[in-house]
Amino acid sequence: MKKLLALVLALTMVLSLAACGSKPATETPEGSKPAEGGAAPANFKVAIITGTVSQGEEEFRAAEQMKAAYPEMVVTATYPDNFAKEQETTISNVLNLVSDESVKALVFLQAVPGASAAIAKAKELKPDLLVIAGVTGEDPAVISPAADMVLNADELGMGKSIMEQAKALGAKTFVHYSFPRHMSVALLSGRRDLLKKTAEELGIQFVEATAPDPLGDSGVPGAQQFILEDVPKMIEKYGKETAFFATNCAMQEPLIKTILAGGAIFPQQCCPSPYHGYPGALGIAIPDDKAGDVDFILQETTKKITEKGNPGRMSTWTVPINMLFVKAGVEYAKQYLEGTITEKADMEAMKKICSDLAGGPVTMTKLTENGVDYNNFFTLLGSYYTYGEAK
Known part of the structure; x- marks a missing residue:
């Protein structure tokens, strides 16, 4: 049962993705603004791949917002709407992103089925590439070894x-x-x-x-x-x-x-x-x-x-969790590539970034599956806001 409970973490959100059509605001949510970073460094870029507007508007808009915040640092692309049947296209789109020699990090959200294969190809091209996968559609045992960090809601x-x-x-x-x-x-x-x-x-x-x-x-x-x-x-x-x-x-x-x-x-x-x-x-x-x-x-x-x-x-x-993960992924990658963060999967550093972006504390834990600790798989739990009740 413990294995089953832990495994629930991995797929719930992304498989609910099919034909996702949420309508978030098109600017950065208050309390979720990118950290002030000035001009982006010229020696690296951070790539973001998300679903399209029709499949995952929240993460798509978040990628747009990070591109606006860091126009010289962030590059973006999308995977196809029918990602389940077009995994080769997803792989191709990822490789097109990371083929730019200045791209040193990849934020992949939602990490749909086939993400691990795309990441593996990207790592073949760039072994030192930092990869942060969010809202994953693959089992922890599959995505965790492929990505450097995995972020998911605490299902x-x-x-x-x-x-x-x-x-x-x-x-x-x-x-x-x-x-x-x-x-x-x-x-x-x-x-x-x-x-x-x-x-x-x-x-x-x-x-x-x-x-x-x-x-x-x-x-x-x-x-x-x-x-x-x-x-x-x-x-x-x-x-x-x-x-x-x-x-x-x-x-x-x-x-x-x-x-x-x-x-x-x-x-x-x-x-x-x-x-x-x-x-x-x-x-x-x-x-x-x-x-x-x-x-x-x-x-x-x-x-x-x-x-x-x-x-x-x-x-x-x-907390708009999909938007949060995109922005947190970019901020983490930026700080890692600048040398402020020294580990590819520092949960406390990621927790602080998420808390800062969310405008308040969040709960973050490492995933354990049937006694196996996934030290790079972090899950987040938010708090409820009931409409018609005072905060």
Whole structure:
């Protein structure tokens, strides 16, 4: 069981990536600004590879922001939307990035299936290349030896915290939406099992619901339409004290819309962040002078949810974790290449960078799998912000 709990860490977020379409602000979130570094050194560059806007807008925008912050230091590229079937393209794109002899570090987020193969090819070209992989889609035993550092949300912690938050928000029933492709992965089904176990311990009824796969015949529109139609049925069947969770990013906006309309409970998104799902679902426009202002987006979201009569029943993490990992990866690489940080996988140094970017302390731990310590695999757990409650 211990192995299974630890393994849940690796895939949950990235496999929810398929057809991810969150809508973050397009500027650096307050409390998540790049460190003041002046002009970038001329002797190195840091490369970032992310998904496209349609697959992972948060990390894509974070890469843009780091490019704007360090225009002479940062170079960027994306991997294909259908990354599962186009791993050779991912490898090619990575090699194109690192073929620039001035590139000394690579930040890979989300580290989709095939990332380890791409990293291996990059390391063949540049053995000393610093590689930081975030939100990984491969098992720890695969990605950890390939990358110098791996960053992931603490899915083990979330296995309890999501359900505990649902309980705190008044849930009596918990509906878990996923699909066979996700649940065929032991890591994702393992987290599902943890959620179910915690639900039983807390006296919450656990309901496993199967949704269409966004990579299937009906695509993203079909998966989203299913959520729009099925959530009201679930609320009618189980009541408003029902909490919902879905493993896919593209499902978050319709999920938030229908939960709010039905007065149900939403503890967090698959990728917890103030920018994931909520602005798009609630029609929140972010003016230029408020772009990247986390307090603004939290207040506006709270206002919308309160106006709709559902305060205190929907929440998220205060830290946009995918954006945080991109920015932290770049800042770590910069400090390492400048000589401020002397180790390729210094957890305390990374924790400090994450805390500084997040504007407050974060919890960071090393992954242990079945008695095996992964000294370069660090997991992060954020805190909840409940809309309609004071901070």
